[in-house]
Amino acid sequence: MSAETISIAVTGAGGAGVMTAGQMLLDAGAKAGWYGLMTRSSGPQIRGGEAAAFLRMSPGPVNCGDDKLHILFAFDWMNVERFAAELFLNSDTLVLCDSDAGEVPNVISSSGARVVALPLKKTVKEVEGGRINMIGLGVLGKLVGLPDEAVDAVISSALKKKGQEAIDFSKAGYKAGFDLAANVECDAALSACSTDGVERWGISGNEAAGLGGLKGGVRFVAAYPITPATEVLEWLAPNLEKVGGTLVQAEDELASIVQIIGGSFGGTPSMTATSGPGLALMMEAMGLAVASETPIVVVNVQRGGPSTGIPTKSEQSDLNIALHGLHGDAPHIVTAPNSIPDCLFTTQWSVFLAERLQTAAIVLSDQALGQSRVVCDKPADLAFIAKRDVVEANVENYERYSVTASGVSPMAIPGTPGGEYVADGLEHAPNARPSSAAEDHIEQLDKRDRKLTQFDYGNHWADIEGEGEMAVITWGSTTAPVREAIERAEAKGMKIRMISMRLLMPMQTEKFAEALKGVTKALVIEQTHSKQFFHYLKAYYDLPAEVKLFNRPGPLPMRPGEILEQIESWS
Amino acid sequence: MTSETAVVAPKARDYKSDYKPVWCPGCGDFSVLSSVTKAFAEIGTPKENCAVISGIGCSSRIPAYTSVYGFHGVHGRALPLATGLKVSRPELNVVATGGDGDGFSIGGNHFMHACRRNVDMVYVVMDNEVYGMTKGQASPTTAPDWDKSKLTPHGTGINPFQPLAIALAAGANFIARGFSGDPNGTAKLIADAMKHPGFSLVQILSPCVTFRPEQKDWKGMVRPAEIEATSDIGRAARRLMTDDGFNTGILYKGSRNVYRPALEESETVAEVEATFAL
Structure with a gap:
């Protein structure tokens, strides 16, 4: 597989359209049958500043970056050294830049990479409505061997809202770039490919996690924005609404976690998403979900820590807090997706587990999974749909926390006559009344532990x-x-x-x-x-x-x- | 119950449990419990459709003393829990309860934003100007010169929180004050709060006989407000900012937009996920 993949980095100043060009290259490649992966890197500026799109395209599935770069396309040299550690330049790398961009930075020239300067800005001026990213896309399209019809389809669909004129300008820009690359030597072209009729998806890990929640049955989400988890919530907001659920933007993470406990208490599978600092704030209430046996799912998209750390970069350092951050003896579920498409599977599975076992589940995703986009086969439908063990109306002598062999006790949902009980973070007797008796504490601790350890999680x-x-x-x-x-x-x-x-x-x-x-x-x-x-x-x-x-x-x-x-x- | 049986109007006792409260003899909260159950009975919501949600503190023990659904959660966060429940189950009659420390100190941010969000629910605050469960510390509503706590031997020296004025400024739609010594009047206030759309705050002066014995004097200090409930925010602001904290009754009744998502399905999950197809 790896011999056939091609890695491309596109860098440039904010506003140059680096991300748009990268996305269109990925999408056009997908139309031509190639799998792909795109990750982004940008400066700390809220808007503008330097940006880089890292792409990897291949006839087979790809889920991580390579350790070599075939093509670096620098629309300009603005702060390109910021990305140096991520570029993997060597003498086989082709570096494309603008003839008028000035001296090649040392970080590039010292790598021994072959630098080819093209009259990009000049060409932009020559094409009506020309933009540098479309010229650049044309150059790359020629070098990797994108079929014209795939490019046409992607330009038409991406610029549909901007009208026919914008589409025509972009196509003309693409053509001009394509022609510019006519004499550039490059052996990175991809072999011809096809999807063989299999549906391909373009999805980010954060979107996949949101969809996993939705498919698992989540219909209530409380949200507080935090990098790099926000896209989970932003995807869920409009899409939950379509399927009859709702998302509330909470005042902070202390509220968002408790709101989902409230939603779940009402019988609605509920979820939130956050990252390290937010997860730390949620820990007290995670204990409440465990003690009151109220199912909830928290998707934690890890970033560099501790404290504010490196919000836009990935790390696996929330493992300890996810496992051990709850006070008291608080058995709960911790899962982790291991690829971008697996964010869907693992989140959906986690919703199923939380609901089935009436406990809190933390899904440990991370920035590398969450904020990368992948072209993949359409994921299979899963049987993991939330199914909570609930009590029917008017069951005699109902006890919410009855001590069962499995450890799972049927839950009464508000609206069910005869099931009225008070969920409690205080230790309680089987009938839900607060109790500090040793035998109740041990019995309930055993039960909450048993229900997780005895469950068969399969393969x-x-x-x-x-x-x-x-x-x-x-x-x-x-x-x-x-x-x-x-x-x-x-x-x-x-x-x-x-x-x-x-x-x-x-x-x-x-x-x-x-x-x-x-x-x-x-x-x-x-x-x-x-x-x-x-x-x-x-x-x-x-x-x-x-x-x-x-x-x-x-x-x-x-x-x-x-x-x-x-x-x-x-x- | 068979279909021929006449429906009997619910009584307050139908909403009470047989569980003995942890409260001290003479605590004002006994009578607030009674007022809450009377209000449920007056509205007539079947008890399986009622929920009482609380945080932590003496007064937050109230859910277990009712016979309806309830949640005794974490300190300060009754309102987010009630919000999650009500937004996802709008047909339920949701009442959040708690004390002044729970609601205005650790839960202060949630209080402000619950007023803003204006979800249709009632928040009953039993205000005794003290943390009772931890044996008598100053709360946000304690006077600055109250020096009976070991934690603040010289008094707090800081201004008390004005919950009603803050609720008005933050966007609550119904603001009232009651007194635990008047359980029927307070029950009526809570029932009116339940009937009024949006977020309704009912502050109930509820003496702590153990740590604030001087609050026994409140009985002689409270009085029904002389002016009718107003929907004029300017007038309401003036009366809330200038009253001495002992006027009871409905002090503001607004018509602010209520937060109430539709929860209507317009697409299947398959249609939603089809947008990922390339």
Whole structure:
């Protein structure tokens, strides 16, 4: 796969239309049958400033960035050094720039990359209504071999609202760029491709998480904006409304978490989304959801921390707070999507689990998953639809927190005669009345623990792939580069097993031991500074005698090549 | 009940549980509990469609003493919980309850925004100007020179919070003040609050006989407000900012926009997700 992929970075000043060009390239590629991935990077400015779109296109599915760059297209040199660490320039990279942009910055020229200057600004002036991003798109379209009809379709659809004139201008700009590239040598062209009639989707991880909630049955959401989780909520606001649900913008995260507890108490599957600082604020009420056995789902899109940290960059460092941040003995569910499309599966599954087990579920996504867009096959429909165990009207001697074998007690929904009870964060007797008696505390703690530990989570607790004496153990967004590293290792004749954990709490120790059968050494990959996942594995699971850790905090993403190096150097 | 049986008008006792309150003998909250259940009976909402939502504190214990659905949640956040419930289940009669510390200190931000949002529900605040459950500390409504708390031995020295004036400024649609010593009058206020659309605040002066014994004197200080309820925000502001805190009755009755999402399905999930197809 990797040999056939092509990686492109487009950079430029705010307003140059870098993101639009990147998006159109991705969409036109998708029409031509190519899978793709686009991530964005931008400066701290609210508006304007430098921006970069990183694309990777391939005949097969892609879920992470590569460790080489085929083409860097710099519309201008504005602050391009800001992106230097993410560019992976080498002597094979083709750098395209404007002939009038001035001296090539040292960070570019020192890489040995081949620089080709094109008269971009001049061409912009020559084309009526010309814009640099459309000229640039034309250049890239020629170099990667985009079919004209795919480009025409994408331009027409993207600019539909702006009218025919805008469409014509853009097409003319594209053509001018296409012609400019006629003599540029480039061997990065993609092979001809087709979707074979399979429906392809263009979706971001945050949208996928929102859709997962919706498909799981969520109909009430309370929201407080926070980077990089806001898009989950912004996608849900109009779409929940269409399916008869609603979203309330709350005054803060303390309110949004408690509002969804209220919505869920009323019988409506409820969810919110946040990131580290918001999750910290929600912790007290997460305990209330656990104690009162009110199902809720919190999608936490991790960013660099602690404190305000690096809001626009990814890290896996909320693992500890998600697992252990609740006060008291508070068993709950922690899940993690391990690819952009999996944000849909894992969120939908988490809604199902929270509802089925009447508890709080934290979905640990991250910025790398949430804010990246992917072209993927249409995800399969899942059977995980919220189904809460509720009590019928007028059941005699109904007790809300009855001590059952499964630990799950039928819940009475307001409006049900005979089910009236008071949900309580105070410890309670089975009849829901507050109790500080030792036997009630132990009985209810046991019950709340039992319902999670006895439940059969099936095979979804982890993705386990490949065979071999070496296992690579990871979770979340580092799974994609691990998968690709293993593919490359296998292409070299190595045998490696991958374990990517989707269910982090409750711990599946027996299944984990089963997954490690025949494994003698384990390489652990994670994106934290304090080795949170490594310590978690050591605390709760039996690991092979030989264990090695490769960890790094954000903001730089893990790449397949460096993971492959770890594998090879340890074989 | 068979269909031939005549429907009997509900009584206040139908809304009361047999659970014994934790309150001190003589606490004003006993009578507020009675007023809340009387109001439910007057409105006649079937008890399975009523919900009493509270935070933490003496008065927040009230849900368990009713026989309706309820939630005794976390400190300061009765209003967000009630908001989530009412917005997603608009047919329910939702009453949030609590004290002055719960509502105006730790819950102060939620109070302000609940007034703004103007969801159709009632907020009953039992105001005794003290934290009782933690054994007597100054609350946001405590006078600055009250020095009986070990936590503030010289008094707080800071101005008391003016809940009614703030509610008016923030956007509440109905503002009233009652006194626990007048359970029938207070029940009527709560019932009127339930009938009025939007967010209704009912502050009830409810003495703490244990930590604020001097509040026994409130009985002689409260008086029905001499002026009728106004819908004029300027007049309401003037009376709320100038009264001595002992005028009872409905003090403001507005017609501000009520927050009430439609909850109507216009598309299937399949139609929604089709927008991701390329």
